[in-house]
Amino acid sequence: MTDMKATALKPSNIKQLAGSPNLRFVPSNYVHSTNLNHDDDGDDSNSIPIIDFSLLTSCDPNQRSTAIHQLGKACQDWGFFMVVNHGIPDNLMKAVIDCTDEFFNLPDEEKQEFSGKHVLDPIRYGTSFNTSTENLFFWRDFLKVFVHPHFHSPTKPQAYRDVVLEYSKKLREVARKLLGGVSESLGLEESYLDKALDLESGLQVFVGNYYPPCPQPELTMGMPPHSDHGLLTLLISNQVGGLQVQHQGKWINVNALPNSLLVNTGDHLEIFSNGKYKSNVHRAVVNNKVTRISVVTAHGPSLETIVRPASPLIEKENSPSAYIPMKYKDYLELQQSNQLDAKSCLDRVKIPRN
Numbered sequence: 376m377t378d379m380k381a382t383a384l385k386p387s388n389i390k391q392l393a394g395s396p397n398l399r400f401v402p403s404n405y406v407h408s409t410n411l412n413h414d415d416d417g418d419d420s421n422s423i424p425i426i427d428f429s430l431l432t433s434c435d436p437n438q439r440s441t442a443i444h445q446l447g448k449a450c451q452d453w454g455f456f457m458v459v460n461h462g463i464p465d466n467l468m469k470a471v472i473d474c475t476d477e478f479f480n481l482p483d484e485e486k487q488e489f490s491g492k493h494v495l496d497p498i499r500y501g502t503s504f505n506t507s508t509e510n511l512f513f514w515r516d517f518l519k520v521f522v523h524p525h526f527h528s529p530t531k532p533q534a535y536r537d538v539v540l541e542y543s544k545k546l547r548e549v550a551r552k553l554l555g556g557v558s559e560s561l562g563l564e565e566s567y568l569d570k571a572l573d574l575e576s577g578l579q580v581f582v583g584n585y586y587p588p589c590p591q592p593e594l595t596m597g598m599p600p601h602s603d604h605g606l607l608t609l610l611i612s613n614q615v616g617g618l619q620v621q622h623q624g625k626w627i628n629v630n631a632l633p634n635s636l637l638v639n640t641g642d643h644l645e646i647f648s649n650g651k652y653k654s655n656v657h658r659a660v661v662n663n664k665v666t667r668i669s670v671v672t673a674h675g676p677s678l679e680t681i682v683r684p685a686s687p688l689i690e691k692e693n694s695p696s697a698y699i700p701m702k703y704k705d706y707l708e709l710q711q712s713n714q715l716d717a718k719s720c721l722d723r724v725k726i727p728r729n
């Protein structure tokens with residue numbers, strides 16, 4: 376038996392590699408910097424903001440304004456929060472995780488049928504992040520599906536279509552309501568953001584991530600530090616930890632409250648808010664015991680929207696626009712053509728200040 380130390384391997388997916396018998400070492404092209412050991416990871420999980428969604432939808436104006444204030448503060452201080460009392464049934468969330476698991480357990484040939492190449496392909500199964508621009512890989516397989524404004528679905532597993540259709544519809548309502556609160560927290564009308572960014576035709580992408588156990592988790596990464604391109608991303612998982620968010624220069628392990636939705640702010644919310652709500656930088660680490668599955672649903676403007684900072688913010692606060700207007704679709708292509716590296720794409724639309 377040959378061991379795999381220092382061998383560069385390019386498997387079609389990480390599930391297959393992780394499943395190879397006697398895999399004791401991480402292949403060299405999966406090894407990230409040598410000082411990746413996650414010893415300095417903080418554990419201030421307790422201080423992560425919690426948003427009670429039922430207050431945000433309350434008829435009591437005091438409760439609502441408290442919730443909006445908390446939401447704005449969470450966006451500004453963390454770019455990350457947990458949402459409770461969101462009304463998405465527990466069994467629906469479980470069904471979503473289960474059918475995502477089933478998808479990754481399909482035979483290889485069947486999954487390969489869905490291996491799209493382009494960032495705008497509506498169904499894209501793949502591994503790592505972008506194997507065409509990277510030499511270094513990540514311990515992750517993914518399935519990305521556009522579920523709005525047009526709903527797509529792989530044909531297998533059988534339950535997938537109905538489960539994901541129902542989940543994405545319900546989640547979109549939650550995301551739009553949250554974005555209404557975000558809009559108000561910026562001093563705008565509740566519907567301002569919705570209209571300006573054409574959320575009626577907004578892009579919603581359903582992403583299943585599969586992180587199998589890794590023999591040397593401290594040497595590699597499930598996903599590198601990055602920010603998401605959209606407005607708000609909502610995440611659930613199979614209750615296995617691995618997500619870390621950056622807060623005040625430290626990595627915080629996220630221990631999700633049971634059945635909560637984990638939410639992070641994306642690049643287009645940073646642009647829209649003219650930099651007030653910075654997009655959150657996060658990453659996923661892996662472990663040597665169990666497979667982690669996360670389902671990440673990204674909510675963005677419509678693909679044709681040209682996103683720029685909201686004009687009332689610029690006029691009111693007399694602060695010049697800090698970002699170059701760009702069509703959302705073009706931004707997605709720009710991000711895909713680059714290595715995933717923290718906020719490198721957003722930096723390209725930032726207007727330097729002296």
Ligand code: OGA
Binds near residue numbers: 582584
């Ligand atoms: C993502 C992401 C983190 C996770 O898919 O954009 O950040 O915990 N995933 O899977």
Ligand code: NI
Binds near residue numbers: 601602657
């Ligand atoms: Ni992300």
